[in-house]
Amino acid sequence: MAAAMLERFLPDEAATARLGEDLALALRPGDVLALSGDLGAGKTALARALVRANAGDPGLEVPSPTFTLVQSYDGRVSIAHFDLYRLSSPSELDELGLDEALAEGVAVVEWPDRAGERLPMTATSVALSHEGDGRRAVISGADRAFGRVARSLAIRDFLQQAGIGDAMRVPFPGDASARAYETIHAENQPPRVLMNSPRLVLGPPVKDGKPYAVIAHTAQTVAAFVAMAGALRRRGIAAPEVLAADLDAGLLLLEHLGDGPFLDREGRPLHERYAAAAELLAGLHSEPFPETLEVAPGIVHDVPPFDRDALMIEVELLLDWYVPWKTGHPADAGLRNAFADAWNTVFDRLERTEPGIVLRDFHSPNIVWRAGRSGSDRLGILDFQDAMTGPSAYDVASLAMDARVTVPEEIERSTVAAYVAARHAAGGGFDERKFREAYAITAAQRNTKILGIFVRLDRRDGKPAYLKHLPRIRAYLRRALVHPALAPVAALYEAHGLLAEDE
Template identity: 70%
Template sequence: MTTARSLELFLPDDVATTRLGEDLALALKAGDVLLLDGDLGAGKTTLARGLIRALAGDPAHEVPSPTFTLVQSYDTPLPVHHFDLYRLSSPDELEELGFDEAIGSGVALVEWPQRAADAMPATSLRIALDHEGEGRRVTITGTGTTFDRVARSLAMREFLAACGWGEARRARFVGDASARAYETVTRDRSKPLVLMNSPRLVLGPPVRDGKPYAEIAHTAQSVVAFVGIDRALAAGGVSVPGIVAQDLDRGFLLLEHLGTGAFLDPDGRPIAERYAAAAELLAMIHGKHWNDRLEAAPGVVHHVPPFDRDALMIEVDLLVDWYVPAVTGAPPSDALRDGYHAAWNTVFGRLADKQYGLVLRDYHSPNIIWRGDRQGHDRLGIVDFQDALIGPVAYDVASLAMDARVTVPEDIERGTVDAYVAARHAAGSFDEAEFREAYAIMAAQRNSKILGIFVRLDRRDGKPQYLQHLPRIRDYLGRALAHPALADLRDFYRKNRLLEEFA
């Protein structure tokens, strides 16, 4: 049996109670159930109101008491259902109130849960409020991931307090495909900042040679990587978030807010001039020498890993591991896998350590902020680079010009690549033919990987929305394989149905 854990806080007034509701809201996910215990006037409704308003993103959102209706539901980005069971006649009435459906679709807040104690999920988080002097004492008890998320959110509030931002308002900003999440924090007369929550990477099971995937692919394992690369890029003339405060042990950063300027047009389509500008910034970055030992704090160094053969191969293996079974309805044969490895090893051999440098790795529209009121490279704010490696720089150009989440027409792709090539020529000696071959190789590598990732997100993680991107990625892969240097690889893909549509 799992032992329950608990933590306590003292809340001096209603403002602090509302703030706790905000902190709780930012930790919640669909399926969470919060049981609010306390006497009349202990602050249950104040806490619930703060939580609901935080989920709604509106501090003035109307939150009526559910005392007489028994349940009040809110169509917030994460739906929340506020139950008051004080007038419940029987626990059987919970079914009529749609309690199970509420949990399935969002979050449930339950006041007076003791009226139906046996019907409450074992994973519920219990929040007990007791009067203490002019304020109230709160005890939060629970098990599992809900408790862990709430405890981390409260630790983030502690971090903000240590930075002088303890009374700031927090709001969801953006998340990404990893465990990282971002919030905006605001307070009177100050520019908003970004709070990064970057827990240490949880390594999965071994997949090859006793190592987990993340270790072979050199995925950043802690926030130290972000800090080290951020400081190096800033010193090198790249507009990245300034670091206001950091807690490397817990994985919290307070960052400059670079703005919300969209890199794409209002309809989500690429703008040729902006892609060209982003390519020119890449050319500047790739033309510099970067150390592979970057200081994140005194005595704390991030070693930038290499984009080596093992990392390149483990990524393209995602196509065989996930996309092939989805297309063919059967796992890949040993012959297919061996032939696939042989074809890719031949292609990777052509890279031969040429045009290597700092590869940001996630250089595409979601991670680029357009700041049109600025000049030159400063027009582009770059916000995601912690997984950077030292490797073939053409990978970043392919990431940009064949943007995985945006349909980039072939003319804009060509214009983007041409802008990069022109900028590299202008900066000095540059082997264009060598680069264009490397671009085709890395574009094929990246898009093969993404086909596998998007199927994995559907099959393993229950996120079917990623399947809509597959036709675009197949088109990009076909463009890359059209390069004469990849003729043998292209033939292998065609022979083994690796470019066929997902059924």
């Protein structure tokens, strides 16, 4: 990869602190940030700002490690701050624990020239020099770490264009998606949310020459979010207002809908909140939802269909990831053929069900409880960029069998009952029998997919924490598979022991 370079003029200490914050947000374990410049050029000031931002503590004491040579700090990532000015030989880096620091976190290195050839070629360099009353920072690198730094600085430029370039950026905890979010705090203004969602990188073809994301109709740009947010708001639903957007860069500045948890203080589901969310869905499904939405003047988003190919490619994640994990060997051709036959028989029944908007991940992590408000305004809805047109029962199943929290059967039943009652009250010929069949089918489809996704997050992405959810997802599947419409799938899963608890 060819080296790339960026420059920033830092007129004062506040600008240096902002650069430290921007760099901190870009760092990942294994990164090296090499700070060079003459005495007094601002290396320690920049390192101090970076460490404080990473720790989320602007008052953290960060002394220069000139005499200790290395100082370690906890935070979003672990940081080892090296000052090599007094280093006698590059070999002394072994005693200072550079390799150990990189195995666990990040190394920020002042006077990197003293390290000779010992720093990795992937290091990102920041060269500081005096310029007038301020400083100039020249940032260079040739690795993915530099790409993350460049992206972080592009976010700062986006905030500057939105009139809040001095704002403080605080990252959200990581989740299962490729998107990243930050809370943006500008002086004398309410907090906002920054969505960082570059254009989706399509993977290799997996079927019929198409990548998975194309078959599953995963949103490829933030345009889908902007379009859906506007459409939901026009329907009276509390989706975030888009305050600023760079569609090409994949950056959005959003209204902050609050941080009231949808669950109780112990992380348990509350009957009345789940019922309120079900009633919101009933209202959304009682009227047709447009399939073509405006993003901006002259730009539209066509809501894709939740078609047979999308339904099938999702459940096949169970074959690709969960089955090898569960059984110790890949799914063979016989299982794959039987799996396709069983699910196609079930999906045939979905063709007779009511179509509607499917938000896709309508469950507790994506719902904000806004106490003190009334009606649907009590619920802030956060995640809907992958919305499709499909079985309207899907989101009810997503809610009532919440993948991130154990929903007791009585709350599941009351949630579904609240939806059914609201649909009957709205009129329009609601067919409860067909709904309940579609509810069972989509619950089984979704939980089958999630078993595959959670194992993939462990095996491919190094996120083993998702495995703890598997017993809950299997229990949900067993609930759904009781419905007679799912008999072919239930028999197949039973025959192969796919829902047996782990030993």
